[in-house]
Every structure is written in structure tokens, then in C-alpha cells.
Amino acid sequence: MSKRSRRPQARKPAPPKLDLSDLAAEDAAVDSTPTDDQSDEFVAPVWQHDLLSVEPDPVDERQLKALMSTWRRGRATKRLSQVLQDGYVAVFSVIVILAMLGGAVWRAQGNASACESTTCQVGRTLLPWVMLCAAFSLTLVCARIFGPVVASAAEGFWLMDAPIRRARLLRRRLIGVLVAVALGATAMGALLAALTGYDPPRIVQWAAALGLGAAGLTAFSALEQTFARTWLIKLVQWLSGLSAFVALATITAVAAGWVDLTFDDWGSNQIVIAVALVGAVLLLVFGLAATLRLDQIHRARLVSGGSLVSGMQGAMFAMDLGLMRDILVARESMAKGHVRPTYGVGRGLSALVWREVQRLYRYPKRLVLWFVSLGVPFAVGALGLRTFSPFISALVLLIAFVPLLGSLRVVTRTRGLIRGLPFSNPQIRIALSAVAAFLALLWSVIAFTAFYGLGQPVTSFSSAATTSVLTAAAGLLAAVRWVTAKSADYSNPMMQVGFGAMPPGLMFNLIKGIDIVVVVTGPLLLGWSHWISVFIVGVVIFALSGRFNTEEMQQMQAELQKEKAAQKSGGPRKVIAPPKR
């Protein structure tokens, strides 16, 4: 027998110590041992480390966490201060933009607080409640979709299966989420109260109510996550959303003169303080309970939220909000999994339109935002900001129409599906936007009263009608632009900016859709002729319909240039016959 085959038997059993460096040395020693007989058959080395009888030392989760942080820091190539120094132009630009926004908020607050009519007072009292309930609903949606406690795929694979106390790893993460939500919601609450025209003490109250309330609801979601339950979160989410809708409908009714209401300012104040206190209690009780039960969260639930976060982060770095929405839609469809199939209606293009109608029937939830958007011009008018109504309403419509244009998004993001449909691109775009266009028209009819002013007309009939239609068109076209815009192209030459190289179009990704709202409603805000906006709408429709195919135009241009080059290099020349006399 060769030394190689004898060697393991001659050795004493290795001590049960789990040390990776020892194992590597051991393997190397086995491989490099010279053999007497080279023709001897290979015999696999016998594994010396009996892991079954190993008593592992208890793991210190904190040390493990510290080790992971060290690795992460070790891979960083720049400090945050260095990044900010490199991008001082961008940082300066952000500061200037924030200052401008601050100024705009200050002015808006002045306008809002100056309005003393009954409608304004009702609006000032109720609109913050609309926003508060909507923010709570949004908080619960986000908490439910993401986790709120998450772990990355790597952590899920390497750590969550290990014999460690998950709670010790996840505790700081939960606290981080709660703090982030509280800070974000507080800032939002302060902004909201400032825009409403409240004085500083009430701004503080509203900020506290929104911050503590949102954090409390996130803690509640975290506790539900430990029980792997979602129905209770969904129930609270819908109740909160419904409250927002009722408050908005009340503002609309008061603004339209359908009901006559007055609110006790003192009572509203007390409720705000109560919300803040309840939020604080929820945060403490549910936060503590969730912390104690963190070990119970399933690994799959932690990792799925983490993978969603990483996907969203990737899309966010590319500033591609469309991709972020695609990720959420794909996740939602995976969660749903199965539907009751229905056969379509019609033939040709009408089949596409009818399928959109069937989609709406199947997913009526997509209409919720559209319903909400109906109250926006009334609410904005109630706050005394009637001039800004077309702009704000069109922005809300942009958000409301995006879920209704899902099919258009799918056929424009990849070309495989659209290639299978025997129609031109403009035909397909129009067919897939038809239902949304009908809803836009319906919106303009219903919202007309808000622009015209019920009881006491504030403008002419034709002006109100045109404004209403143009606002709806702006919202719809902005949504179409949002879903059909191409992502930033990383294959083209980059532009040099403060932070380094950036693909062209990356910055525009963030404002896509909003640009349409600005150019269409801008003339209305400035009091210019409505015909300017009508003309802009015409141009935008032409550009978005897909008739303006830049790729095909580039191709034609390239072919023309090739022909010219061939002619210059002595290729076949066209001889122009002299005119006959």
C-alpha cells in the first residue's frame, strides 16, 4: 500500500475543532505527499473531522454582525465625504432646489392661511386628515409588501439557517425601520401642516401625529409579520384609506355647496394630539412585542422582502421608477398566482380594447386612485388654491392612470409581445389607452363643476370646460409618457456630471410624465390662451402615439448617408436627363 493510502490510517483522529485554516492545511498536506508507486490507483483521503460529534461554541451574533460590517467597509472605495466633495455641483444644485421648494411652501402657506371663507376653513380642517389617513394607509401597504423586517438573500442563506438567535441580528434592523418611518412621516406631517396654513405649534402637533402614528402602525405590521398574518394589516389599511376618501368627499361636498358644515377647531386639535399619543403607545407596545418575537419570522418572509428591497434599490439607482413598479406588479401577480380565466370579446383591435375592460372588471382596485382624483380639484379649490388646481389635479391623475395602463407598459418595455400583434404601433397604443381615455373624459365631465364653481361661477362655462378637459388630457398623456418612456441607455456614450459619468436620459427618468403636466398646464397657470395648451396637447399626442419613430428615422438617415458615400466613391451615379424641349 502506498503512503498516500496508508497515511490517514496512521494519523490520530483530529481534535473536534472547527477551524477552517487547519482544514485547508490538512488538505494541502494530503495532496502534496509524494507516492512510492505513481501507477497506484487514486484513493480519496478519509475525512478526519467528525462534525457529528462536534460541540460548537455558542455564536456571538454581535461579533458576527461586526465582522460583516468590517467586510462591507473594507470593500468601500470612497468615503461619503469624498463623494460629496466630488459632486459639489450636484450638492449645490440640490440645496438651491430645496431652497426654492421651501420658498414655494412658505408662499403657499401664506395664501392658504389668508383665505377665510367657510370652504377654506373646512378644507383647512379636513385636508390634513385626508393626507394623514392616506399616509397611514400607504405606510401599511409598504410595511406589508416589504416586511417590514427584511434580510438580504445572502443573509438568508448564510445566517438565518445557522444556529443563531435571529432576534439579535434583526433587532437593530427593526429599530432602524421604525426610526426611518417616524422621521420620514414627521417631515411629511410638518410639510403638510405648513402647506395648510397652520401656525408653528399646530405644525409640531401634526408632525408628531403623523410621525408617531406611522411608526406605530409599522410596529404593528412587524408584530403581524412574526405571526405570518396579513389580513389584519389589510383591514386597517382599507379602513384608513376609506377614512381618507370620506374626508375628501366631505371637502368636495362642502366646496360644491351640497352640505353646510362647520368644524370645531379645538376638537380637531385634541384629536390630533390623541392620534400622536395613540401612535406613541402603539409604537411602544407593538414595537416591544415584535422585538420579543423576532425569532418567529420565517426566513422566506425575511428574504423575500430583502430581495424586493434590493431589486427596488437597483431600479432606484437607475432612477427607473417604471422598473420599480414592474417589480411590484410582478410580485403582486406571483402572490395572486391564479385567476378565473375568461374568454375575450371581439376581433382585431377591438379585442385589445375589450380585454382592457375585462381587466378593469377583474381588478377594480385599480380605479381607487381615479375615484380619489375626482375629489382633488374640489379639495384644492376649497383651500383657496384654485389657480393651481389644473397642475395639482393633473399630477394626481398621472398617478391614477398609471395602473390603468399596465398593458401599454408591457408592450413597450419589450418588443416580443407587440411583434405578435398584427397592428401598427400607434394602433396598439391607442387601443390599449382607450379605456383610460374614456375615464379621462368622464373625469373631465365630473370635475367640470370644480373648475366652474357651483353656486357662484368663478369663470365662464367654456373656460371651465376647456380647463377640465385639458387637465384630464394632461394627466392621461403624462401617464402614457410615464409608462412608455424608455429607460436610460447605458450602451451610449456617457455625459460628464458632478458625480462622474452618467448615461444621457438618466436625470429625465425622474421627471418623465411630470414634464407633460408642466407643459400642458403651464399656460393655464400663467393665464395664457387655452389654445396654446390645446396645441401642446396635439403635439404630445402625436409624439406619444408612436408615429414618431426615432429608430426608423435614424435607419433611413444612415441608409441615405451610405448611398451618398457610395456615390462619392465612384459608385453608380444617377444621371439626370436633360429636360425635353
Next chain:
Amino acid sequence: MSKPRTPVLKVSHLTKAYGPHVIVKDFSLEVFGGEAVALTGRNGAGKSTILRCLVGADRPDSGLIEVCGEKLRESSPTIRRHLATVIDDLDFFPDLSVVEHLDLLARAHGLPDCETAVDAVLHEVALVAQSGQLPDTLSSGQRRRLALATAFVRPRQLLVLDEPEQRLDVEGVEWLAQRLKAERDQGLAIVMASHEPSLVERVATKTVRIQERP
């Protein structure tokens, strides 16, 4: 004297490069109805690039492609009516079920008896049990079957397939070979890239080996 046949697909002097790297150079091909051309060759030889150019997903640097006598333009409704494709850029509506995808395509193409046609294809690709499932929940093999079904549920004169056997099980490859052979015999023109010798052997009337360019 009989009228000369028009090729369903005519490719003349196709050249495509990515940057300085020329992938396809001076590639020409004619495919008539009832013919099946298989493109074979090693990975990276340029088979998929040729197919992407043929369906209009990529634009060739030079050369001419005609489908049924019309110059290829991806957005042309006539070309879209004649050309069915299964290449790697097929996407699905996340909120439509398997059967609804097929139904939509059949109706869009104006098929007279859509429901029967859809049911037949659904049985053929063995996706009856998954008919109500949303595409994101399908396995990779089932998604491949659905992709193939989208090509078979609609009228077509030219079928372009990029490695159609991918992710199919043994029975699936067997079915695919039978189906493509039957389609070819009925007069359909087929161009496909494949690494599956049995599929190429049974379906192709002509095999074009694409050599990797140095």
C-alpha cells in the same frame, strides 16, 4: 411557363457587428414555403444575432431582409401578420392568465373560431392544468411552452425560432419535432437555430452551419 415562386424570406448580404467585432458577415439565405432551415453552430457563432435581425429585433449594419416580398420593418402590420417568432425577448402580461394570452392573440389575428383553436393549442402544449395561472408563476419549461403556443395559435407564413427545444423535456422535444414537421409539410416556412440534433434531423430541409468568426 410557371410563375417563379417568391421566397417567404429572402436575406441578402446581411452583416452585423457589435463595435469592432463582426458577428455576421455577408450572410444570404432564401426560404420558400414548405422549407425548414436550421442554423447550427457553436455558442457565439452568431445564430441568435441572425435570427434577431430576421425578426427586426436587431438592425443589421448592411444587407436586405424581405418577408413575403416586403422589406422587413418590425413595426409593419403586414410583416407582423406573416411572421411568428419565439426568440428570447418574449414578455407576458403579468395580469393575464395562460389561456387569456392565447385567446387575445387569436382574436387580435381575427381567427374565426378562437375558443376551439385556443383549446386545441392549450392541449397540445400540455398547459390545460395551468390555463388559469398567471405567467410569473409558471416554471421555465411551462413558460417556454406558452411562448411556443403563442406562435402556434395564430396564422403565420414564416416561423422563426431560437433554440425552441430549450428547457423542454424529452416528450416536449418529441412533440415539437412532430409539430414543426407537420407545419412544414403544410407549407409553412421555418427558420430555427438549434443545438438538438434530433430536432434538426427531423424538421430541417436545409441545414446552415454558422462558423464562429475569429
